[in-house]
Amino acid sequence: MGVHRVVEVAHSLVWGLVALVHTPAHVVLVGLDSSGKTTALLRLKYGQYVNAVPTVGFNCEKVRAGGAQWLAWDVGGAERVRPLWRSYTRATDALIFVVDSSSSSERLEEARVELQRLTKQQNAQCVALNKHRPPLLVLANKQDLPGARDVNGLAKALGLPELQESQPWAVMPACAVTGEGLDEAMATLHTLVVKARKQAKAKK
Ligand SMILES: Nc1nc2c(ncn2[C@@H]2O[C@H](COP(=O)(O)OP(=O)(O)O)[C@@H](O)[C@H]2O)c(=O)[nH]1
Ligand SMILES: [Mg+2]
Incomplete structure (x- = not known):
């Protein structure tokens, strides 16, 4: 490898890293x-509870x-508007599926069906476009309410362990009203996004 090529490669590596850190990742809630x-989005934006x-x-x-910049779509x-999710999730870097952890078994079942439908659709889109799956963060929200399920119970109820192996996911507890857990959850998602971007780059 000539000196020019080494400089070129080093340059593109450095800029790749800069882009990783500074380009806001698109995320859809x-x-x-x-x-x-x-509530979660406004809490993240303003650092306080907004009704x-x-x-x-x-x-x-x-x-x-x-630790990252996000362009977040809520x-x-x-x-009646759930069919629209598809248009937003098509080209995103990451997905956040927010769940009310205190909801009834029926509501959780409804959430499971929507989540599985969404990930299936997205899987098909990614295969068609030869793109990697955007990581999925399940935000186990409303942890402050009585009867809130913990992350393991929610993961099971939503069928997360049965998702395809190519679908990176994580589940994190939060309370959007106080903001507790939100930053940790976003840090976890950021780690998954960086990992997915690196893997996609390595494949090219
Ligand atoms: N107790 C509790 N209430 C919450 C929490 N997050 C949101 N809420 C309340 O749940 C209701 C619905 O919230 P909203 O953000 O509009 O839900 P969206 O329809 O998913 O956008 C509002 O009354 C919020 O104040 C939480 O973590 N704990
Ligand atoms: Mg809303």
Whole structure:
């Protein structure tokens, strides 16, 4: 390898790293209505509790969390708008599926069906486009409420261990109202995103 080539490779490596750290990762928040998506997003944005009104359309905020910059999209979760999730999740770097950890078994089952549908669709899209799967963070929200399930119980109820091996995922506890756990959850997601980007680069 000539000196020029070495410099070239070193240059592209350094800029690759800079891009990894500074380009905001696109992340989409999905989940059933009232799971706390907007509260979590506004908490991340303003560092305090903001009373969220039910989301019409979507919210988009640039936030810093978990040691990274994010461009976060919060899409409504009502049944009639769930088919729209697909358009937002197509080209994202990561997904956050927010769950109300205190919800009834029926509601959790509804969440499981939506989550499995979403990951299946995304899997098909990624295979078609020859892209890697964006990592999935399940945010076990509302941990402050009585009867909230822990992360293991939620992972099982949502069928996370049965997801395809090519789908990176993590589940983290949080309370969007106080902000507890949010930064740790975003740091975990960031680790998965960096890992996925590196693997995608290595494949090229
Ligand atoms: N106790 C508790 N309530 C929460 C939490 N996160 C959100 N909420 C409440 O749940 C309701 C729905 O929240 P919202 O963010 O609008 O849900 P979205 O429909 O998923 O965007 C609101 O009344 C929030 O104040 C949490 O961690 N704990
Ligand atoms: Mg909302």
